[in-house]
Amino acid sequence: MGTTSNTARGKPAPSDVAAVSGERPLRADAQRNRTRILQAAESVFASEGIEVPVDLIAEKAGVGVGTLYRHFPTKEKLCEAILLERLAGLTADARALADADDPGAAFFGFLEHVVEEATAKRDLLVAVMGAGVAFDLAASEVKEDLRAAVDVLLARAMAVGAVRPDVTASAVMGLVSATCHAAAHDAAPSQDLLGIVCDGLRRQDHAG
């Protein structure tokens, strides 16, 4: 899913935004290092959690800590950068589905997509969607964008009766985040958990 949106994501240039928004053009090696750091951080955070020492990230990226800190003045900023990127990606994916033929499929498909993403890259998404940490500051706007995009999918899915009428986008995001969280630990395969949650989200026409 989300083919259209892939332009907004992917490995090619995770630092596009920063590079463009920055004033001067950044020396070639600096640009390269920045990218390396982002990729390393993403990978390490994903496999070890946000707790890992910054030194490890620098090492994995093949740069010194000094370099890392020149690009991202704070560990928190580094996390933020990655998170924002990822959230933006999801938002794009959601928007790409906004006028899909089957609103129900679009909605549930998106949820599945999110869970897949988050399962692959443990912690991160979960942390944000659950608003776990303190990135709320800068992330809030982006997060709000995502919520809005989800809201569109949700509204359309409701309109065709694919989703019960009494849920909010926040609740959906919370549940999805929760699913990832549970799956990330042990519990059960994320697909199973999500399946249950999705059934709960559908129009409830069960007897009692």
Next chain:
Amino acid sequence: MGTTSNTARGKPAPSDVAAVSGERPLRADAQRNRTRILQAAESVFASEGIEVPVDLIAEKAGVGVGTLYRHFPTKEKLCEAILLERLAGLTADARALADADDPGAAFFGFLEHVVEEATAKRDLLVAVMGAGVAFDLAASEVKEDLRAAVDVLLARAMAVGAVRPDVTASAVMGLVSATCHAAAHDAAPSQDLLGIVCDGLRRQDHAG
């Protein structure tokens, strides 16, 4: 709910177990301090999260750090003590419902109970049921007991068709834990989220 089980929990003497299992009878003030520490820790952990410095707990308990560490040789051990107590309490609650008249109500009522408990005492339960941290060691046995107790409720609820037949106790625990987690952050009221999850757990006889 769980009135019968209340004997196994409650404020009166959170340190009973340890006091009994210990060899010598513990001097009166020591016993009192131990209790104070446990209560303080429970309260502080609940409101601030497990991250709080040990000093804070000692302060809130009105004892020195030294005293705290004499009773619990490690912060981790302190957490464990609280968690074990709480899990044991939940297990007792679950067992008390094992022969309830209405298995479906018992099962869903229990889930609601867990969410209430966890919402009140943020983080803690969530951390364990999700197996979040590293308490797995000592907690695993108790956790397994809980799982087993939940399994009984689940099996009975399935038997009467109140719950779909393809869920595991682990999945249930994961979902409940995750729901608490999501509710603890922002998302939506825990009751709303749990409601959705529970609908997902019910026999799914919806059309498509």
Next chain:
DNA sequence: TGACAAACGGAACTCAGGCTCCGTATAGTG
């Protein structure tokens, strides 16, 4: 009440992890 073991308090130690500083290396330019 006196004596002693048990328990206390909290200053200080240890260690880990975030972050800074500055001497060195190098991309970019004429």
Next chain:
DNA sequence: CACTATACGGAGCCTGAGTTCCGTTTGTCA
């Protein structure tokens, strides 16, 4: 090729949190 601004590396500083130590206090028992 030389020259300079830009960027790099990583030793080391600093803070904060967990834990220990030891002189003082206190419960307990005769």
